[in-house]
Amino acid sequence: MRYSPGLMRFRINEQNGHLQIRGIKKTDEGMYTCEARVMARGEIDFRVIKVVVNVLPSIRVRQAVVNATADIGTSAMLACDVDGFPDPTVTWARNDVVLETDEKYSLNNDGSELIIRDVTKVDEGDYTCIARNKAGEKEEEVSLNVFVRPTITFLNNQTASELQEQVTLTCEASGEPTPAITWSFGPRVFTEREQVSRGSHAVARRRTPSHAVARRSAALPQGVSSTNCGYFFGKIVFIIIYYYFLLYAK
Numbered sequence: 001m002r003y004s005p006g007l008m009r010f011r012i013n014e015q016n017g018h019l020q021i022r023g024i025k026k027t028d029e030g031m032y033t034c035e036a037r038v039m040a041r042g043e044i045d046f047r048v049i050k051v052v053v054n055v056l057p058s059i060r061v062r063q064a065v066v067n068a069t070a071d072i073g074t075s076a077m078l079a080c081d082v083d084g085f086p087d088p089t090v091t092w093a094r095n096d097v098v099l100e101t102d103e104k105y106s107l108n109n110d111g112s113e114l115i116i117r118d119v120t121k122v123d124e125g126d127y128t129c130i131a132r133n134k135a136g137e138k139e140e141e142v143s144l145n146v147f148v149r150p151t152i153t154f155l156n157n158q159t160a161s162e163l164q165e166q167v168t169l170t171c172e173a174s175g176e177p178t179p180a181i182t183w184s185f186g187p188r189v190f191t192e193r194e195q196v197s198r199g200s201h202a203v204a205r206r207r208t209p210s211h212a213v214a215r216r217s218a219a220l221p222q223g224v225s226s227t228n229c230g231y232f233f234g235k236i237v238f239i240i241i242y243y244y245f246l247l248y249a250k
Contacts, residue, residue: 026085029053057084057131059140068119070146070176078114078142080129088131088138095125121146121176150179 009022021028028051035046060081068076082088090111092099099105099114106115116123124146131138154172173179183190 024053026053026055054135055085056135057082057088057133057138059129059131059138061140061142065143067145070119070121070148073118076116076119076144078127079112080140081112082131084133086133088133091130093128119146148176150175
């Protein structure tokens, strides 16, 4: 074998005259000329060969994890930018099922952006961006996290006598992640230690695979009349809304 000086990736087979290109790259694409000569008679012929180099798709995910809030009529966008030659086609799949434009999903012209409409908790999970061309196929995953806004689902109103030894107020809220419930009375916010010392308790449990519920009961301080129960309710609502904005409004 003989090698062209300075181009060790290219070699010509001495037996058949074939040109071999090692580790071919996109920059090797172009027109190559094969020339045949008979020097004694001055005869010559040549042909031009076009070399096209296909490039395996590459994918750049814009955001590996996308956060969305459920049940408020919003949409979530998952996006991946692809490159390759020829231009790759892009599809999206979830659980090995290819997603197509319908009432739930929509795709832009080149398929790089997937819009999920009216996000709910069941939309949470991994979505696969798939790029294909003649050179091959590449996949990347994008995860969708769906949060559920805090909602008070149970509130146990109480009517009590002014001299009653103890009254327990119970509040239950659902959401994902599990909401924190805090009790207050007027300007005073009860600490966890105070609530425990007064016999209150908190239990977090799973109601469904995709929903969490928090329950907290707190004893009313002695001397608090039943007319203050409504004030407790208003403070609970305010505090849960406050936690919601801390978690999701960024």
